[in-house]
Amino acid sequence: MSTIWRPVLADLSSSKYKAVAKAIQAAIDSGELEAGAKLPPVRELAWSLEMTPGTVARAYTVLTDQGILEAVVGRGTFVAAKPTCLLDDVWSRQHEPPEADSVNLFSPRLPDVGQVNAIKQALVHISKATDIDAFLHYPTRDAYLPVRQAVLSWLDDIQLGQISEQDIVLAHGGQNAISLVLQATLTGPKPVLMVEDLSYAGFRRAAETLRADVVGVPMDENGVIPEALEEIARRTGGQIFCTSPEVHNPTGKHTPLERRKKLADIAGRLGFDILEDDCYRMNTPIAPSYRALMPNRAWHVSSISKTLTPSLRVGFAIAPQGRSADLRRAAEYGFFGLARPIAEVTRLLLSDPMAKTYAHRIRERVGDYIRVAVNVLGGFDLVWNGDVPFVWLNLPSGWRAAAFCRAAETAGVQIRSADEFALRDGRAPHAVRIAVNAHVALSSFEDAMHRLRALLDNPPEQISV
Missing domain, CATH: 3.90.1150.10 (Aspartate Aminotransferase, domain 1)
Incomplete structure (x- = not known):
């Protein structure tokens, strides 16, 4: 079918993307768009409707998620052979964010795409547990083994080098995980922490709680400049370099592999650690982690706050090979461990086939x-x-x-x-x-x-x- 088809938007009282999606559904129901029919490219339809491409793309995405449309890489978007549900059912199940005059864009806020209901179901499951010991005992590492295994599976798209669940410590979000790593690594009366000139404020806040000095390292388009890092590390005796190579916060840039190798080589020669904050990554990593490049000196921190929900406050700290005992000690001495119900919700959520x-x-x-x-x-x-x-x-x-x-x-x-x-x-x-x-x-x-x-x-x- 030609892609010159253009929907008639009968209802613009609701969100524009809903109007587009409903028009597509109406055309399918009437037979105007048959199974296998190709829809216009997003930008072409957006231009003809005088809308943003994002509006049309969202309409396509909603219908694709429900099986009404089918996206084929390199070919386009088509009417699926067997639509699985009516659009009215889609709207009844989806939470539409409200319109707002004042918009807070300080920090990312995730949409609900089904994970909220999954969390609710996990809480119901926990409330029906017959093992009352789970609600009466202090957390233990052995009891949390299935949780750490679920985390390990969740992180299976990252090149982390040789790793086991023993290397993972559960934390109260990514910020707490950063603090645990610093507690496990910094020594002496006035340790030095090295960070990118522009960097996540949580690095320096965690350092301040440990009375550590924070030194900025100049950057270019590819991240920290190797020569600058080496000079500063030699001059200050910096013990750890904190960085976000996959998604730099705040610029959104990434550090390519060749630059990472140079920085890892400097850390290895001068004997300081690297802490990689991976909390903002939402897609497949661009390059191997520092832990894969320098298994004995690189720490890895992640969380589910930017991928599923920040409400559970669950993060993960991963120790270098042979140094997990120091990380576990920092967590056990600090807070014993996550609350058992929260840990179990995390296990159920990450083990969910839909996660x-x-x-x-x-x-x-x-x-x-x-x-x-x-x-x-x-x-x-x-x-x-x-x-x-x-x-x-x-x-x-x-x-x-x-x-x-x-x-x-x-x-x-x-x-x-x-x-x-x-x-x-x-x-x-x-x-x-x-x-x-x-x-x-x-x-x-x-x-x-x-x-x-x-x-x-x-x-x-x-x-x-």
């Missing part, structure tokens, strides 16, 4: 929001990736980060300044991080992007600081 599907759907939905941001702000110096739940915007001439954030908040959009990712004595670029908030409707997010666009197009006559 990877939930993560995939979340990533696709986040991609819808990213496409909207790119469509509206792409004319500016924007760093983005469809698999990363935020974008990094280098501000045009006339704007300073602090002033732009204040103006954005006045316009009802809350975003983070680059200053929040710089060290106290460091210099931050005039840039901002804009996170995806899938708790608001895509139309509200798009409206927020247009508000930011209006500010970017009209910088103040006087530069404020």
Whole structure:
């Protein structure tokens, strides 16, 4: 079938993507679109309907998830041979985020694609458990063996080198996992922690609780500059380098393999550790982890906060080979272990055959929001990736980060300044991080992007600081 078909949008009272999806469903029901019919490409249909590609893509995604459409890589989107349900059933089962005038884009907020119901079912399962010991005893490592095995299976797409469940320690989220690693590694009265010049603020906050000094290392487009890391490590005696090579927070960039090998070589020669924070990655890793490159000196931290839900506050710290005892000791001395019910919910969630599907759907939905941001702000110096739940915007001439954030908040959009990712004595670029908030409707997010666009197009006559 030719792809010149264009839907008639009869109902625009609800979200636009719903109207597109309902029109496609109506065409299928009437026989206008038969099984095997090819739909127009997303951008072509978006242009003809005067909508954003993200709106049309979301309609296609919803229908594909329900088996009504079928996406074939390299060929396009087709009407599935046997639609599995009516669209009205889809809407009754899906939670549609509300419209919002004020939009908080400080931190990523994930959509519900079915994982909430899975968590509820896990809680019900636990409430019916007949083993009362699970509700009366302190946590034990042996009791949590199935949980760690589920985590190991969940992380099977990462090249971590030789690993067993014994190397994994459960933590209260990624931030707690970072703290555990630092407790297990830092020694002496005034240890030194090395981080990227722009980096996740949680690194320095964890270091401060241990009275450690934090030193920034200059970066380029590929991450930390090797020569700078070596010079600083020699000069300061830095004991550990904290980095986010897969998804750098806040810029969203990644460190390629060749650069990682150079940094790992420096760490090996000078005898310091590397802590890899992998919490923001939502897709297959680009390169092997530092733990695979230097098995005896690299620590790995991850969580389910950016892939399934942050509400459970569950993270994972993975020790280098032969050093798991130090990590376990830090957790046991600090908090004994996760609450048994939370650990069991985690096991059930990660063992659910649908868990990877939930993560995939979340990533696709986040991609819808990213496409909207790119469509509206792409004319500016924007760093983005469809698999990363935020974008990094280098501000045009006339704007300073602090002033732009204040103006954005006045316009009802809350975003983070680059200053929040710089060290106290460091210099931050005039840039901002804009996170995806899938708790608001895509139309509200798009409206927020247009508000930011209006500010970017009209910088103040006087530069404020």
